[in-house]
Amino acid sequence: MRKGIVLFITLSIIIAMLGLVGVIFTYLDKSKKNASYTSAMIQANLFFGDSSRAIKVILKRVGKNKDKKKMIADTIYLAPMALQPEDSDAFVNIECRPLDAGVNINWLGYENNSSMQLQYEMAQTLFDKLVDEYSIEDATLLLDKIVEAIKQDSEMESKSRIRDSRGIKSLKKLQEIVRDYQFEADDRDIDKIRWESFFAFDYDASIIDGDYISAELVAMLFDMDYEIIKDDWSMGDDLEKFISSKNGDKSNYNKKIFPKEIIERLSCKVTYSYQNGIYAFGFDYLDEGAKRFEFYGNQ
Numbered sequence: 001m002r003k004g005i006v007l008f009i010t011l012s013i014i015i016a017m018l019g020l021v022g023v024i025f026t027y028l029d030k031s032k033k034n035a036s037y038t039s040a041m042i043q044a045n046l047f048f049g050d051s052s053r054a055i056k057v058i059l060k061r062v063g064k065n066k067d068k069k070k071m072i073a074d075t076i077y078l079a080p081m082a083l084q085p086e087d088s089d090a091f092v093n094i095e096c097r098p099l100d101a102g103v104n105i106n107w108l109g110y111e112n113n114s115s116m117q118l119q120y121e122m123a124q125t126l127f128d129k130l131v132d133e134y135s136i137e138d139a140t141l142l143l144d145k146i147v148e149a150i151k152q153d154s155e156m157e158s159k160s161r162i163r164d165s166r167g168i169k170s171l172k173k174l175q176e177i178v179r180d181y182q183f184e185a186d187d188r189d190i191d192k193i194r195w196e197s198f199f200a201f202d203y204d205a206s207i208i209d210g211d212y213i214s215a216e217l218v219a220m221l222f223d224m225d226y227e228i229i230k231d232d233w234s235m236g237d238d239l240e241k242f243i244s245s246k247n248g249d250k251s252n253y254n255k256k257i258f259p260k261e262i263i264e265r266l267s268c269k270v271t272y273s274y275q276n277g278i279y280a281f282g283f284d285y286l287d288e289g290a291k292r293f294e295f296y297g298n299q
Helices: 002-030 037-061 065-078 105-109 113-133 139-160 171-186 188-192 215-221 241-244
Strands: 079-084 091-097 266-275 277-286 291-298
Touching: 037 065, 037 091, 037 266, 037 277, 037 291, 105 113, 105 139, 113 139, 113 215, 139 171, 139 215, 171 188, 215 241
Parallel strands: none
Antiparallel strands: 079 091, 091 266, 266 277, 277 291
16 A cells, blocks of 8 residues: 555656656747846746646645645655656756744744744743753743744734735845844854754744754754654654653643644755756745745855
């Protein structure tokens, strides 16, 4: 039965991706004479639409079957897709990761939001653990700067009505806040923290894609020794079963925050060759469509 499901998933992905690659390389062949930056960005926009449709086809093809959805998620997240015709140097590489594979940094701004207290408490618990683990010099100053950025950007959003301007929406933004704190507090050890291993950044998130969080976050949230579990935890494993098997502290495991259902919210990066250059762009896939296109330019 499992072999049949695996075969179905594999064929579904192959069919969807073959349709995508056929369209993509048709674009490339037609554009060989124009290798400007602007033209490369136009190509990125075309690929953006095709990538979105391919992901939607893959996710729709399995319907509501949980086992198939799980295998689709594992395939998309754990096996980047490289597409290249046999007789061409052109290629396209698509790599996706879960958008919610971490405690959302913006939850630290929900102290006075009664409907988000579970999320706020989890974010605050993680922050406190990071303070202890990495001996952060002035935790109050750092937290104040983070919360100020969340609320300031949210107030700006309410005035501008641009939804994607809300909160701390990227690792880069958080790193800027940390650098500002470091300069003011002279905290050299703050550089040791790999923030992307612990936090996610989409403002609208209220749940965590638990089976795809990092080993560092598993250890930190559930009081495990990272050195012991780092080789045993693999993205895609069942988080609840893993915590139980390793005698972790389940007090921070709440099914309202760590749902069993597959979360169809992805952050993707597409890298592609274009004439003599290699270009890339990124986008998020959520609400059954691709959004937040960002062109990264020549790599």
